[in-house]
Amino acid sequence: xxxxxxxxxxxxxxxxxxxxxxxxxxxxxxxxxxxxxxxxxxxxxxxxxxxxxxxxxxxxxxxxxxxxxxxxxxxxxxxxxxxxxxxxxxxxxxxxxxxxxxxxxxxxxxxxxxxxxxxxxxxxxxxxxxxxxxxxxxxxxxxxxxxxxxxxxxxxxxxxxxxxxxxxxxxxxxxxxxxxxxxxxxxxxxxxxxxxxxxxxxxxxxxxxxxxxxxxxxxxxxxxx
Amino acid sequence: xxxxxxxxxxxxxxxxxxxxxxxxxxxxxxxxxxxxxxxxxxxxxxxxxxxxxxxxxxxxxxxxxxxxxxxxxxxxxxxxxxxxxxxxxxxxxxxxxxxxxxxxxxxxxxxxxxxxxxxxxxxxxxxxxxxxxxxxxxxxxxxxxxxxxxxxxxxxxxxxxxxxxxxxxxxxxxxxxxxxxxxxxxxxxxxxxxxxxxxxxxxxxxxxxxxxxxxxxxxxxxxxx
DNA sequence: ACTTCTTAACATTAATTAACCTTATTTCAA
DNA sequence: TTGAAATAAGGTTAATTAATGTTAAGAAGT
Numbered sequence: 283x284x285x286x287x288x289x290x291x292x293x294x295x296x297x298x299x300x301x302x303x304x305x306x307x308x309x310x311x312x313x314x315x316x317x318x319x320x321x322x323x324x325x326x327x328x329x330x331x332x333x334x335x336x337x338x339x340x341x342x343x344x345x346x347x348x349x350x351x352x353x354x355x356x357x358x359x360x361x362x363x364x365x366x367x368x369x370x371x372x373x374x375x376x377x378x379x380x381x382x383x384x385x386x387x388x389x390x391x392x393x394x395x396x397x398x399x400x401x402x403x404x405x406x407x408x409x410x411x412x413x414x415x416x417x418x419x420x421x422x423x424x425x426x427x428x429x430x431x432x433x434x435x436x437x438x439x440x441x442x443x444x445x446x447x448x449x450x451x452x453x454x455x456x457x458x459x460x461x462x463x464x465x466x467x468x469x470x471x472x473x474x475x476x477x478x479x480x481x482x483x484x485x486x487x488x489x490x491x492x493x494x495x496x497x498x499x500x501x502x503x504x505x506x507x
Numbered sequence: 508x509x510x511x512x513x514x515x516x517x518x519x520x521x522x523x524x525x526x527x528x529x530x531x532x533x534x535x536x537x538x539x540x541x542x543x544x545x546x547x548x549x550x551x552x553x554x555x556x557x558x559x560x561x562x563x564x565x566x567x568x569x570x571x572x573x574x575x576x577x578x579x580x581x582x583x584x585x586x587x588x589x590x591x592x593x594x595x596x597x598x599x600x601x602x603x604x605x606x607x608x609x610x611x612x613x614x615x616x617x618x619x620x621x622x623x624x625x626x627x628x629x630x631x632x633x634x635x636x637x638x639x640x641x642x643x644x645x646x647x648x649x650x651x652x653x654x655x656x657x658x659x660x661x662x663x664x665x666x667x668x669x670x671x672x673x674x675x676x677x678x679x680x681x682x683x684x685x686x687x688x689x690x691x692x693x694x695x696x697x698x699x700x701x702x703x704x705x706x707x708x709x710x711x712x713x714x715x716x717x718x719x720x721x722x723x724x725x726x727x728x729x730x731x732x
Numbered sequence: 733a734c735t736t737c738t739t740a741a742c743a744t745t746a747a748t749t750a751a752c753c754t755t756a757t758t759t760c761a762a
Numbered sequence: 763t764t765g766a767a768a769t770a771a772g773g774t775t776a777a778t779t780a781a782t783g784t785t786a787a788g789a790a791g792t
Contacts, residue, residue, distance in 0.1 A: 368613040375619045381606075394600045437736055452648060475738060477782055484783090494649060498663040499746050499781055506648045662746055700748060702772055709773095724756055724771055 285400050288329035290314045290346065291362070292338050303389045309396075317341025321349050325462055329357065331396055336363040336370070344377055351378040353468075354459045356450060358399035362387065415448055416490035416507050429489050436486070439464060443479050447495065447505040456502040510625050513554035515539045515571065516587070517563050528614045534621075542566025546574050554582065556621055561588040561595070569602055576603040583624035587612065640673055641715035641732050654714050661711070664689060668704050672720065672730035681727040 287309050291297035294315065301311045312327045314320050317340040324332070332350060334343035347359050361374045364385045374382045381395050413420040419428045425441040427434045436444065442464050447455065461468035461476060480495060480503065487493045496504040512534050516522035519540065526536045537552045539545050542563040549557070557575060561568035572584050586599045589610040599607045606620050638645040644653045650666040652659045661669065667689050672680065686693035686701060705720060705728070712718045721729040 368615045371613075371616045372619045375623050380623065388596075391596045394597045398600050398605065439737075471739070474740090474782090478738080478784085480782085481784060496648075496650060497746090497782070501663070504648065664747070696749065699750090699772090703748080703774085705772090706774060722756095722772070 284308050284310060285330040285396075286310045286312065286327060287396070288312050288314070288320070288324055288327060288332045290317065290320055290333070290338065290343065291335045292316065293335075300389070300392070304393070307393060317343075317346055320346050321353075324350055324353070325467065328463055328466070331358045331360070331400055333360045333362060333392070333396070336361055336365065336374075344373060347374075347377045347379055352458070353456075353462055355456055356453070356459065358396075358402070360392075360395060360399070362392075413445070413448055415444075416487075416493045418487065418490060418493075420444065420448075427486055434486055439479060440482060440486075443476075444483055447483070447503070448507075451505045451507055454498060454502055454504050458502075460502065509533050509535060510555040510621075511535045511537065511552060512621070513537050513539070513545070513549055513552060513557045515542065515545055515558070515563065515568065516560045517541065518560075525614065525617070529618070532618060542568075542571055545571050546578075549575055549578070556583045556585070556625055558585045558587060558617070558621070561586055561599075569598060572599075572602045572604055583621075585617075585620060585624065587617075638670070638673055640669075640712075641718045643712065643715060643718075645669065645673075652711055659711055664704060665707060665711075668701075669708055672708070672728070673732075676730045676732055679723060679727055679729050683727075685727065 287304060289297070289301060289304070289311055291300065291313065292315050297313055297315070301313050304311050312323060312329065314323050317338040320341070332347075334346055336343035338346075343361055343363070347361070350357065350359065355378075358380045359378065360381045360383060361379050362383050362385060363370060366384060371382045380399050383392060383395060411422050413422060417429055420426070420441075421428070422441070422445060425436045425438070427436055427444070443460070446460060446463055457473065457476065458468050461472050465472040465475065484495055487495075492507060494506050496506060498504060512529060514522070514526060514529070514536055516525065516538065517540050522538055522540070526538050529536050537548060537554065539548050542565040545559075545566070557572075559568035559571055563571075568586055568588070572586070575582065575584065580603075583605045584603065585606045585608060586604050587608050587610060588595060596607045605624050608617060608620060636647050638647060642654055645651070646653070647666070647670060650661045650663065652661055652669070668685070671685060671688055682698065682701065683693050686697050690697040690700065709720055712720075717732060719731050721731060723729060
């Protein structure tokens, strides 16, 4: 599996155990102890899932979730907490969380809930190397896009962009999210860069009229097949 | 919302309360008391989500989940149980369950977890992507409005507005509500903006005289087809 | 030399704001 | 109670601004 996890926990001892257990199960764990630097860590590591303790110094897990959702709509978020109040659970989900686990929890339960969330997205890009996008065939490793026997070798960024669009097809994809995922930051120049790459992909994909990259001005794109 | 729920519970008293609460929140609840006839009920009601108690006479919730997954891969399944063993949770997810709630649970938590799963459910591909509005056909994902073979590609805001009007057709729709839904706030300028978009939509929709966007001055609009 | 990525310049389109016009509602004098 | 004037809400069209599309010219790395 080898998914990247951003794990934010201020109880050092607990954190260490959880981290080690997850690593022994082949997860790649990036741990933060303090709410303050989580957003930077998020941008840097671009995790596949976030596990947030709620009670943290400086910022609560809820605040973090809100900030993460500002730059990424899709990444699954799990809250961990000692609180048992229902309103907290409601709060967690309202803020765009995807699951909520009460402490003390068992590692097995955490893992199984993480895998449950990860598999929602993964099925397409994982496993087999080939993606069938409309009438096109795309070989992810070799970055080759193919239709009617004709082949086009894509560059790294072109390929990453195509994969990301396809992975989130039918959904609204924020420019922010896209920029942070592919360029690792969302500066103005990269933003214009993205426009250039979108044009390129549209060019490559124009032989199947069913495929469209729809612009949502001020927001992002929607990839439909 | 009005999602259809298949709820399987053998504790009659608890079941009654849960059913009533869900109904008061506008869910449509089909309840079964016994594992034996759940599959028939599933086929008959075609629910949007299943809530299964695990300890049931005749068949366990796990067995039911397995059988449901045989005929439907996507419908969300939530397990309810008094058991606290981790292995049960693992079991639940392994069998294709999507969430697992321990008894006693609060109704708020159940509802919020249900809503969470309902909204994930893929925004669909074909099928309900198309709206038939009078003589027009509207493809929601592609934002294409079509009549007599002629196509008009709508912008994001135009499309959102049309969808919202159609979704609430025959009803009075508050300007406020509309502004908050599409512009996320109801400032003065956005309010004038809405007027502009209404004019645009009226223009696009004028080829079917049955369709009208009726102004209710000081209140909002009513969309009739 | 070659490809990829970035930056720049100019073109296009969507979204917003402004200006002016029309219609409904209210107000107040006759 | 009626019915013009006043006012406010909305309609329409056009101008403006901001976002994105497109193409091509530089950088940068191999």
